[in-house]
Amino acid sequence: MFQGAAALNLDAKGRMAVPARHRDALVTAGEGRLVVTAHPHRCLLLYPQPAWEPIRAQILAAPSLQVESAMVRRLLVGFAEDVELDGAGRLLISPSLRQYAGLEKEIWLVGQGRHFEIWSATGWQAQQDAIFAVGDKLLPPGLENLAL
Amino acid sequence: MFQGAAALNLDAKGRMAVPARHRDALVTAGEGRLVVTAHPHRCLLLYPQPAWEPIRAQILAAPSLQVESAMVRRLLVGFAEDVELDGAGRLLISPSLRQYAGLEKEIWLVGQGRHFEIWSATGWQAQQDAIFAVGDKLLPPGLENLAL
């Protein structure tokens, strides 16, 4: 299970150094094969390849001509890229994906259970601000009974 | 059951010395494994790992594309970190979490039954002010018939 938020820096070549504590889990779960793609909320998704597979299948099974499912497919499948960690435990984020999520130097890697999300510093901050703005109306379907 | 509020100091490295009277209970309940994460009210949560598990499971089961449940997940799962007490009974609060809750040197550890809350001194003070402000209108859902 991936969890925890880490502030990272993209280097001049657009490489992201995965924190050492996540490397083992990530490489083990995906036999070294990872997938990066775009998320509708304007961040990126990072999956171990086996975890991505069924999600892609589910998206491809949705009706082609339905406008919204086509949107999801164009994003999630259209932007997906296979990547691997280099010898120093970094992964290269392609220019298209960097541009999509607005990634500059400072980024955030956020554990989300079976996958990670990658945010620009500004996007991640905006996300937190949004949470405070929503306040106590924050009880979506499925979590009405959440007891912390 | 954890209860009681204690004022503590973070040292220069961001470590929090857990009061000795809570250590045994905390270590026993979690077999030494603890989880710290972010709370929407801008404080931190400290759970023994087994108590955290079902909460995480419930959050991860909520739909990903639904904006509010995605926010909840980004906060609670995204910030969650496994921690352990060091040899001196302290636990290290990561920079991300310290920044989120605005923790400076002076902090408060507040028992909340199955878990603790960790507040910045200013946040804890603001919380009390808010309670006084609500004053005699304090009749939350589910507690209308509370008999003290």
Add this chain to the structure above:
DNA sequence: CCAGAATTTCCCACAATCCCCCACAAGATC
């Protein structure tokens, strides 16, 4: 189709950071 050049990919080395452990000081207890 070949040659040159730019880009990409891989790898190595250094520097900074983190983490663990030990030692001391302050307070509580008997």
Add this chain to the structure above:
DNA sequence: GATCTTGTGGGGGATTGTGGGAAATTCTGG
């Protein structure tokens, strides 16, 4: 007043993050 427990700080080794350089590959132009 002495001893034990609790809280605090610091030092040093191991690990991690970052940058740069060289080789290989791809693309373009001749």
